[in-house]
Amino acid sequence: MASRSAATMRDVAGRAGVSIKTVSNVINDFPMVRQETRARVEAAIAELGYQVNITARNLRRGRSGMVGLAVPELNVPYFAELADSVMKAADAHGLRVLIEQTGAERERELAVLGSELRLVTDGLMFSPLALGQDDIEHLNVNYPLVLLGERMFGGPNDHVTMSNVEGARTATRHLIELGRRRIAVIGSHPGEVVGSAALRLEGYRLALQDAGLPFDPALLAEAGPWHLKTGADAMNALFDSGVHLDAVFGFNDAMAIGALHVLHQRRVRVPEEVAVIGFDSVQESEYMSPPLSSIDPGREEIAETAVRMLLERVDGYEGAPRLVLTHQHVVARTSTVG
Incomplete structure (x- = not known):
């Protein structure tokens, strides 16, 4: 034996x-x-x-056994956790993941699509932030490509994204059902038509409309990159403007956490005086003080679906491009429900 x-x-x-x-x-x-x-x-x-022998098997099949993942920034918790989920999903199929950061810069996003690294990867999962709807032509590539995120729709590739509109609608409805009526938004991008900010703002407005509440532009706080500091700065700007509010919806958890920091500094009680909810349900949100309510956008589902669809293309599937919207739900914690 x-x-x-x-x-x-x-x-x-x-x-x-x-x-x-x-x-x-x-x-x-x-x-x-x-x-x-x-x-x-x-x-x-x-x-x-x-x-x-996975390497030998892949070589016989004309494959490297490696796939690419291009994301804007790994120092943003959502993208770091997405990368971790993609690696786990890929590992279940015997694949390794080559991760690239684009810095949300247009030239770097274009470079990723045409990089020589595409010669050693079997396909690419790509989450752009700088490219937009007018750049769809750049997605006509000669290798399997799965698009992630909300910047480009209707392209020649499979696309996996979260339900941004419904997620934001759910977050806002959660606050309204708790009796909040002056709900501020942190993370708006004025003039944006396609992208997470525009879609989440649409969901926010729909929830207000559903409840018969007026939309007040004074409650919108602009933020560029969605980071801790921009969330804190936006929260300070809202307070300094004198606008009355009883709840805050951060368009991602990082900005919501930044807002929580400012509320603590200003000795505003959460959630008694101001309730706070974020979006993405990253791990650290559970360990804030108080724990942050958030929208779980189905990150694991995004990762597993993207890897599966990419592998199907690698295996020769030639059907029409597919769009998958993942399921979302609210994770209610102490920052809203006390």
């Missing part, structure tokens, strides 16, 4: 009483193998501790 560290495909075939070709068919998940035979081969693999 072969040792566990030295088991070969021939050893597995001998133990299972099948041909080497049958073992290969089982390893590569070919559908023509009978279930009884598959079970026998899988049992032999487990008993012998046979390890599939």
Whole structure:
């Protein structure tokens, strides 16, 4: 009997009483193998501790076994956690992930699409922030590409994104159902037509409309990059403007956390005087003081769906481009419900 560290495909075939070709068919998940035979081969693999040589298998298939992920910034918690989720989803398929940061800069996003690294990756998952609807032509590439995010729609690629409008609507409705009527927004981008800020603002306005509440532009606080500091600055700007508010909806958790910091500094009680909710439900939101309510946009679903769709394209799927909106829900914590 072969040792566990030295088991070969021939050893597995001998133990299972099948041909080497049958073992290969089982390893590569070919559908023509009978279930009884598959079970026998899988049992032999487990008993012998046979390890599939993923590199050799990928080379035989004309693949590298590596996929790319391009995101704006890994120092933004959402993108860091998305990258982690993508790596876990890819690992389940025996893949490795090459991660690139674009800094949300147009030239770097274009460079990622045409990079020589595309020669060593089997496909790319791409989350642009600088490119927009007018740049769809740049997505006509000769390799599998799955688009992430909300900057570009209707392109020639599969696209996985969160339900921004409904997520923002849910967040705002949550505050309204708690009796809040003067709900400020942190993270607006005036003039933006396509993108997270525009979509989340649409959801906010729809929730106000649903409840018969007026829309007050004075409650919108602009922020450029969605970071802790911009959230804090926007919260200070709202207070300094003298506008009355009893709740804050941060368009992402980082800005909501920045707002919480300012509320503590100004000795405003949360949620008694001002309730706060964010968007993304990153891990640190649970450990704030008080814990931050947030919208879970389905990050794991985004990662798993993007990896699956990319692999389907790598395997030769040639159907029309697909758009998937993930499920979202509110995670209510002490910053809103006390």
